[in-house]
Amino acid sequence: MAPSLKLSLVLFFACSLFIQGTVAEVLCEKLPSNLCAFAIASSGKRCILETYKNEQGDVDFICKESDVVVERLAGYIETDQCVNACGVERENIGISTDSFLSSEFTTHLCSSACYQNCPNIIDLFFNLAAGEGVSLPALCEQQKDNHRAMLTLLSSDGDIAPGPVAAPLAAPVLY
Known part of the structure; x- marks a missing residue:
């Protein structure tokens, strides 16, 4: 191999390491x-x-x-798309398992837009849930089952018994 080619390869390799190190830091x-x-x-x-x-x-x-x-x-x-899809906020101080109590939060977190595309956020909440003895996949399955049950209930074309009806109020007695 010619000395100038060797020098070019060495320079190329050194520059690529420098650029990679500074850009990805x-x-x-x-x-x-x-x-x-x-x-x-x-x-x-x-x-x-x-x-x-x-x-x-x-x-x-x-x-x-x-x-x-x-x-x-x-x-x-993390990308803004994942932050939005997962229903999290960047400027929260600390992360708590209390967020799992919100059905709105679990709906976002368990959505395919978040669960399938945002491994960083899912990893964080997976570990947070595990620390509390909760399985994130099981929590998401339960959330999906509850959603399916609600959809079934809403689409059941009047098969639901009506709720209680309040008795009419008696006219006030005037003395």
């Missing part, structure tokens, strides 16, 4: 607060949004690296 501390939640640093650790008091004494947001490692998604920032 995600550091939680460098992310703005509106991209922090649902981001994963290049180290593989989840980014979390925290509050702090700034110099003026006002509460502000800061993005930090957590101790939680995500195996497969290092250097990932």
Whole structure:
């Protein structure tokens, strides 16, 4: 191989490493607060949004690296499409299992637009649910079954017994 070709290949390889390293680097501390939640640093650790008091004494947001490692998604920032499809908000402080109590939230999370297309958010809530002893797939199946039951109930063309009817109010007695 000619020396100039070797030099060209070495330069190409070195430049490609440099460009790849600078473009793909995600550091939680460098992310703005509106991209922090649902981001994963290049180290593989989840980014979390925290509050702090700034110099003026006002509460502000800061993005930090957590101790939680995500195996497969290092250097990932969640898309707006997934945030919207899954019904989550980027500027929430902390994530709680209380969100599972909302049928509106589970409807979004279990929708195919979220569950099939947003592995980062699903991984996060899968682990959150598992920590509470709940299976996210089972929760989603239950949510789908409840939705099917409601659709069946609504489409049953009058086969439902009418609800109770209130007795007419008696006329007030005047003294």
